[in-house]
Amino acid sequence: MPELRKDPVIGRWVIISAERGQRPTSFETIARSDSATKCPFCPGHENQTPPEVLAFRDDDTAPDSPGWRLRVAPNKYPALKVEGELIREAKGIYDRISGIGAHEVIIETPEHDLDMADMTVGQIRDVLWAYRERMIDLEKDTRFKYILLFKNHGAAAGASLEHSHSQLIATPIVPKRVAEELAGSKAYYGFRERCVFCDVIRQELDEKERIVRDMDSFLSFAPFASRFPFETWIIPKSHQSSFLEMTEIQYTHLAACMKDALTRLKIALNDPPYNFMIHTRPTSKIAHEYFHWHIEIIPKMTRLAGFEWGTGFFINPTPPEEAAKFLAGVDIKNRVNPV
Amino acid sequence: MPELRKDPVIGRWVIISAERGQRPTSFETIARSDSATKCPFCPGHENQTPPEVLAFRDDDTAPDSPGWRLRVAPNKYPALKVEGELIREAKGIYDRISGIGAHEVIIETPEHDLDMADMTVGQIRDVLWAYRERMIDLEKDTRFKYILLFKNHGAAAGASLEHSHSQLIATPIVPKRVAEELAGSKAYYGFRERCVFCDVIRQELDEKERIVRDMDSFLSFAPFASRFPFETWIIPKSHQSSFLEMTEIQYTHLAACMKDALTRLKIALNDPPYNFMIHTRPTSKIAHEYFHWHIEIIPKMTRLAGFEWGTGFFINPTPPEEAAKFLAGVDIKNRVNPV
Numbered sequence: 253m254p255e256l257r258k259d260p261v262i263g264r265w266v267i268i269s270a271e272r273g274q275r276p277t278s279f280e281t282i283a284r285s286d287s288a289t290k291c292p293f294c295p296g297h298e299n300q301t302p303p304e305v306l307a308f309r310d311d312d313t314a315p316d317s318p319g320w321r322l323r324v325a326p327n328k329y330p331a332l333k334v335e336g337e338l339i340r341e342a343k344g345i346y347d348r349i350s351g352i353g354a355h356e357v358i359i360e361t362p363e364h365d366l367d368m369a370d371m372t373v374g375q376i377r378d379v380l381w382a383y384r385e386r387m388i389d390l391e392k393d394t395r396f397k398y399i400l401l402f403k404n405h406g407a408a409a410g411a412s413l414e415h416s417h418s419q420l421i422a423t424p425i426v427p428k429r430v431a432e433e434l435a436g437s438k439a440y441y442g443f444r445e446r447c448v449f450c451d452v453i454r455q456e457l458d459e460k461e462r463i464v465r466d467m468d469s470f471l472s473f474a475p476f477a478s479r480f481p482f483e484t485w486i487i488p489k490s491h492q493s494s495f496l497e498m499t500e501i502q503y504t505h506l507a508a509c510m511k512d513a514l515t516r517l518k519i520a521l522n523d524p525p526y527n528f529m530i531h532t533r534p535t536s537k538i539a540h541e542y543f544h545w546h547i548e549i550i551p552k553m554t555r556l557a558g559f560e561w562g563t564g565f566f567i568n569p570t571p572p573e574e575a576a577k578f579l580a581g582v583d584i585k586n587r588v589n590p591v
Numbered sequence: 592m593p594e595l596r597k598d599p600v601i602g603r604w605v606i607i608s609a610e611r612g613q614r615p616t617s618f619e620t621i622a623r624s625d626s627a628t629k630c631p632f633c634p635g636h637e638n639q640t641p642p643e644v645l646a647f648r649d650d651d652t653a654p655d656s657p658g659w660r661l662r663v664a665p666n667k668y669p670a671l672k673v674e675g676e677l678i679r680e681a682k683g684i685y686d687r688i689s690g691i692g693a694h695e696v697i698i699e700t701p702e703h704d705l706d707m708a709d710m711t712v713g714q715i716r717d718v719l720w721a722y723r724e725r726m727i728d729l730e731k732d733t734r735f736k737y738i739l740l741f742k743n744h745g746a747a748a749g750a751s752l753e754h755s756h757s758q759l760i761a762t763p764i765v766p767k768r769v770a771e772e773l774a775g776s777k778a779y780y781g782f783r784e785r786c787v788f789c790d791v792i793r794q795e796l797d798e799k800e801r802i803v804r805d806m807d808s809f810l811s812f813a814p815f816a817s818r819f820p821f822e823t824w825i826i827p828k829s830h831q832s833s834f835l836e837m838t839e840i841q842y843t844h845l846a847a848c849m850k851d852a853l854t855r856l857k858i859a860l861n862d863p864p865y866n867f868m869i870h871t872r873p874t875s876k877i878a879h880e881y882f883h884w885h886i887e888i889i890p891k892m893t894r895l896a897g898f899e900w901g902t903g904f905f906i907n908p909t910p911p912e913e914a915a916k917f918l919a920g921v922d923i924k925n926r927v928n929p930v
Contacts, residue, residue, distance in 0.1 A: 257816040261779070261787050262771040266816045267906040270913070277638045323908045344794045345787070410899075427904040432601040440600070448600050450682070454685045476685045477596040479606045560749075565766040567606040569671045574609070 254332055256425060264428045267351060269331045288364035293415035294329070295362045301325040303444065305356065306385055308378055322378050324386060324420075325358040330355035331421060338395045338424055342359050351563035352395055354422040364415050366403070366418030367523075369415075371515035376507035377398050379418065385528070386420055386502070387496060391535045393489050396422040398430065399494075408524025409552045426534050433531060434539055442540035449544030450491055452476075462576045469502055470509040474579070479560070481551050481570035482521060483578065484513050487546040495532040510547070516579045517551055524551040593671055593690030595764060600647075603767045606690060608670045627703040631667070632754035634701045640664040644695065645724055647717055661717050662698040665723060669694035670760060677734045679697070680788055691734055697721050702755050706862075708853035710755075715846035718757065722869070723842070725759055726835060730874045735761040737769065737873050745864025759864045765873050772870060773878055780881035788883030789830055790876065791815075796828075799913045803855065805822040808841055809848040813911035813918070818899070819889050820909035821860060824853050826885040830925075834871040834884050849886070855921045856890055863890040 254269035265551050292300035292407050295318040304316055306324040326334070332353025339350040360368065360379045363455025368376060403418040404410040411417075426434070436535050440448040456462055456473050464472040464484060472486045492498065498506065515523060532545040560566045593608035630637035634657040645663040652658025665673070671692025678689040699707060699718045705716060722740050729738050742757040743749040750756075765773070779787040783787055795812050802824060803811040804849055811825045826850050831837065837845065856863060872886040899905045 260791060261815040262768075263775060264816065264818075265820055265904065267904070268817075268910050269906055269908055270910050345790050345796070348796070429601075429904070435601060436600040451684050452599060455685070459657070459683070475598070475600040476619040477603065478607075479603075479605055565604065565768070567608055569608055571607050571609050590874075 253336070254330075254479050256349040256351055256423075258347040260347075265349075265425050267331050269351065271386050279316055291364055291415050293357075293359045293413060293417060294364050295320070295584070298323075301359075305389075306382060308382070318362075320362060321568065322361070322376075322382055324356055324382055325359070327355040327357050327419065330356055332361045333550045346559070349424055354390055354393075354420065355477040356386060356398070356420040357388070358418040358420065361420060362415045366416055367514075367518070368416055369405070369511065369518045370512070373504065373507045373511055375513055377503050380510075383418070383420070383460065384496060384498075386531075390420075390422045393422070395424055396535055398423050398426045400427065400529065401422045401532075401533075402527060403527075404527050406461075406552070409525035409527050411525075412459050417481055431532055431536070435532070437544070438541045447491055447542055447544050448564055449487065449546065453487060453489055464576050464579045465509065467509045468505040468514065470505055471514045472509055473574040476572060478568055478570075478572040478575065479566040481553050481568060482517060482524075482551045482575045483568075483572070484507070484517065484549045484551075484575075484579070485546050486510060486513060486549070487544065492545055493533040493543045494537075495530055497545075497589075512584065513549060514578075515584045519582050519584065520579055521551055521553070524553065526551045592675070593669075595688040595690055596763075597686040599686075604688075604764050605772050606670050608690065608832055627754075629833050629922045630752065630754050632696075632698045632752060632756060633703050634659070634875075637662070640667055640696070640698075644728075645721060647721070651891065659701060660714075661700070663695055663871070664698070666694040666696050666758065668893055671762065675811055676823065677784055688763055692734075692758065693729055693735070693765055694850050695725060695758065695759040697725070697864075699755045699756040699757060705755055706853075706857070707755055708743070709852065710850070712843065712846045712850055715850055716842050719846055719849075722757070722759070723835060723837075726871075729759075729761045732761070734763055735874055737762050737765045738871075739766065739868065740871075741866060741868040743864075743866050745862075748866050750864075750866035758802060769870055773873070773882055774882045774885070777878070784828055786881055786883050788826065788885065792826060792828055800912045803915050803918045804848065804851050806848045806851065807844040809844055811848055811852045812874070813915040817909075817911040817914065818905040820892050820907060820910070821856060821863075821890045821914045822907075823850060823888045823890075825852060825885065825888070832872040832879045832882045833876070834869055836884075851923065852888060852918075854923045855918045856888070858891070858921050858923065859918055860890055863892065865890045881929055 254267060255263050257268055287295050298316040298320055303323050304323050304325045307320045308322040309320035325381055331567060332351045332355055334354050336352050336353045341348060358379060361371065361375060383535050387399050390396055400421045401418060437448050453471060462474045469489055470486055475485050476482060482576060517526065528547055528549040530547050533539045533543050592604060596607055597604050597606050626657060627633050637655040641664050643662050643664045646659045647661040648659035671690045671694055673693050675689060675691050677691045680687060697718060700710065721836050726738050729735055739760045740757060776787050785814045794811060801813045808828055810824055810828055811823055813822060814824050865888060867886055867888040869886050
């Protein structure tokens with residue numbers, strides 16, 4: 253059974269999930285099933301995942317058979333397990349929680365080689381809509397304090413399968429990074445009675461130095477204190493604390509903005525590995541006034557990746573103003589890299 | 592000029608250091624000068640680094656010439672610059688500080704191919720003594736709030752040169768991870784009037800489940816909430832808040848404990864890339880009662896490295912109890928891997 257353990261000094265929770273683990277000697281030899289014939293996410297291989305919990309599929313097709321355009325199934329090697337009781341206990345000075353949670357895979361397309369950047373806006377909207385449906389469903393389970401939606405693209409960003417997919421993890425605690433954003437934005441609101449993210453958006457729209465694209469109801473921009481070269485955030489221009497507060501048309505707006513941002517990164521950086529993560533409010537629905545949901549996209553420039561572990565903080569060699577200018581200048585229509 | 596920028600929501604400082612940067616297209620083509628003939632850290636190439644600030648060398652040799660067994664020089668591509676005034680300013684809602692600091696390289700050995708794990712205890716003690724001398728010297732500069740000492744081993748851990756070296760960065764702010772440890776250990780002390788790290792040591796010595804080695808005045812162990820497989824901490828068993836509080840013999844004890852831990856990791860994981868970082872108190876010398884200095888060693892198992900960026904928190908597939916048992920079982924004398 254996996255468990256969550258709390259660092260006794262700084263309070264960070266870590267998932268210890270031995271069942272996903274390997275013997276030390278096997279770390280370097282994990283097989284990658286990257287060819288379509290072996291891929292567990294390709295049509296015809298539905299029996300290689302646990303039974304689907306959601307699918308967008310042709311009317312006359314059965315669950316766990318071909319005919320789908322998007323499919324969600326529990327992760328075959330889950331970091332947390334959905335069955336069991338939520339137990340919180342101490343062991344001496346240490347704290348732990350049973351590893352209860354959900355871990356699902358969103359298979360975004362039946363096509364083995366189709367990147368999210370190359371999907372249509374409609375296909376990306378389907379993916380976002382699947383995120384929404386799973387989030388609404390899992391929020392009903394009171395054991396879960398947070399629902400994380402994220403995507404790892406490329407082996408260097410942690411993707412173990414090439415076939416385009418996202419992941420969902422529902423956790424019995426709020427992840428530290430989100431908890432820090434909640435605390436920071438709450439403190440700012442207490443002081444100024446304004447949302448700090450709304451203030452960021454106002455200043456970015458005013459200065460125009462770090463904006464990648466201003467599209468419909470969304471903005472893509474390189475944040476002022478970017479940790480990584482070409483880090484890009486996507487944020488709704490009007491205040492919303494939750495991914496679930498979007499209107500229907502906004503899912504299309506967001507899909508278009510994500511396609512735009514991912515295409516620019518793909519062209520500018522030659523299809524880099526990347527992660528993105530949705531930062532939304534916790535399932536408790538607190539934080540409406542002061543928290544503002546957004547998506548953080550982090551391209552992983554491997555040559556530069558190790559430094560932050562060594563130093564304990566981030567050294568970014570690319571000023572966000574330069575990154576934004578470069579990304580904004582990419583000719584996505586003709587796919588010509590202007591440099 | 593580099594600058595430090597503060598995230599307006601969570602307060603994390605990031606170094607934006609454009610002069611170290613490259614054009615996007617050059618990210619993948621950074622040259623590695625790994626052969627001894629080209630290596631700027633090898634004897635005879637002293638003119639390829641800025642003039643040395645410290646060296647342990649034969650009596651009759653001149654600075655910046657061969658004859659040294661250890662050499663410290665400013666980093667040729669510093670993340671922070673030592674010249675200039677410390678300016679703190681706001682730009683709208685954003686905060687920044689001029690990028691004042693020191694960035695030095697500790698060239699640990701004249702031998703191009705000698706890893707720290709394979710150095711003698713005396714050689715490692717020399718390295719630790721050099722850390723000490725540079726720390727004492729730089730603490731005199733009141734612009735610096737913290738002095739970070741760390742090592743990146745292997746390209747995947749961020750090392751840009753193969754020749755064994757460590758780095759020192761003196762910063763005008765306390766890095767977030769250290770600030771969190773200071774705040775957490777202060778809160779614990781306020782509540783229990785004991786050092787949380789001392790309590791950790793007591794529980795570890797009592798349970799004996801996560802200890803790698805108990806050696807003289809130091810302990811190496813796998814922390815209860817390890818973020819990474821085979822994460823190993825080295826900590827003085829008696830309370831000390833600073834690396835500089837060690838007695839002379841303790842530098843030898845620490846060198847022996849580090850050699851032991853690094854050798855075990857090298858054998859068990861087949862010379863993995865790793866980072867280590869010394870967490871010591873800030874230059875202000877606060878925190879004596881509640882903070883306890885230590886070294887965190889993080890082997891970088893590349894296949895697993897991306898996940899935490901995607902999820903926003905850490906999923907560790909190797910329970911620290913298993914990691915400690917495995918590392919403790921490595922036969923370092925005969926260098927036989929017991930599994």
